[in-house]
Amino acid sequence: MSSSYPGRGVHGRVVELLGERVASGMIREGDTLDLRSLSAELGVSMSVVRESVRVLAAKGLVDSRQKRGTFVRPRTEWNLLDADVVRWRARGGDTARLMADLAELRALIEPAAARFAAQRRTENQLADLDQALDCMDRTRGDPRAHALADLEFHRCLLAASGNELLSRMDLLVAPGLVERDILVHSADPKADPVPAHRAVVDAVRARNPDAAEQAMRALLAAADADLRRLAGTALDPPNRKDRP
Amino acid sequence: MSSSYPGRGVHGRVVELLGERVASGMIREGDTLDLRSLSAELGVSMSVVRESVRVLAAKGLVDSRQKRGTFVRPRTEWNLLDADVVRWRARGGDTARLMADLAELRALIEPAAARFAAQRRTENQLADLDQALDCMDRTRGDPRAHALADLEFHRCLLAASGNELLSRMDLLVAPGLVERDILVHSADPKADPVPAHRAVVDAVRARNPDAAEQAMRALLAAADADLRRLAGTALDPPNRKDRP
């Protein structure tokens, strides 16, 4: 959905497939991909395989050197900030660490974005926030639509921060957000996240940076608490020592 | 240097060239790229052009649709968090806004990374930090080597944060850092940034999160002050209202 590769086309499917295989560890670091075998296995021509490999190379997942072949690069060189890479990892299994890292980043990014938004928001951006809030209000009862509205709200807030780079972090906040929304909404349909969101908008409207930052922290803390209550301690920060 | 495309090879050069043209605005949003003309203009075959376009598409810069052609996507859909895109933008001209956004992000990311590092660093990571510090100390006098050592220090710190996503933000801190280092060091060779860096390491060693965060803030503030002193108010946050 948020991919750069529309569903149509053979190339897109090959990229997705190879991306998942690499990100999931099914093809390990240093392993070489035999392009010819892949061409045969997937029933596509070399052109398609080559173009797909180029895309993976553009995201730092693989490298192609003459004579040595195409091999998986070490994890430390992957573009982990790429939306596709995040998605492939999420599908590939190691969601625990990924989600923990994403949550930490959100806790870092969003309060700051709220602060900036309170300082720099335009009238249009404020209107967008109001509209997203309305949409969240209206879609209560429809989990899927509500999750989309929630995401749109956070997107608008990041956009209002006036920092393009911060704004593009929406790709990183999205996965954690939708997971939370699905879980929480299915278990506790009466919960209403709108007031907490409205508090953020009110602070942004009043151009009060401290209040905006604080309201966003409260929102994230509440979301995190919901998650812990439902999923036990699954999202507790794991012991991170002794990582190579 | 930090690119995914080794200097060797025709493909890499075409990607660089097209990336710069798009990122610099030389080819504007919505404009279509005529692959056939490009093939003729650059003296390469369609295969190379197609594979290069795929890479740009992977970074969200362009989209290829049958019948309509290959066109530049709106800026809002570019992967601004991609190292190549950052580099192309930097070369393309709009450095003012880019550097301001990068600086804001650094001010957000690095103190948090220092805090996490103080909580979670391993002995090996601490040793890496010490080594980077030594290297900074030894390379005083050689601006280029010193800038590299400085960068390596910040990379080690991000790595010690124990958060892979945070760690990959090194791609974003690098451009601003080298610009600063070049400017400061050429104008004021006697300035010694090592003590400020050592303060961060000491706090990380002592596992004192508050001190680490504070030391990093101080470091960034000092760097920013240097920059302002030398470049006037060039990096003052511009008035960001009334952006569409």
Place this chain on the structure above:
DNA sequence: GGCGTAAAAATAATTCAGATTTATTTAGGC
């Protein structure tokens, strides 16, 4: 005559097949 729907044409990317070139590693020769 105006309008909406369905078939047909045009177009550019997409995919394919296979030959040629280039760079790099490994092995062999001086």
Place this chain on the structure above:
DNA sequence: GCCTAAATAAATCTGAATTATTTTTACGCC
């Protein structure tokens, strides 16, 4: 130990066939 040659796999090129989508055209209906 250094230089040369063979082997290898990616890199590049060529040009044709295919596919999907837009635009146009034609037809029938109101």
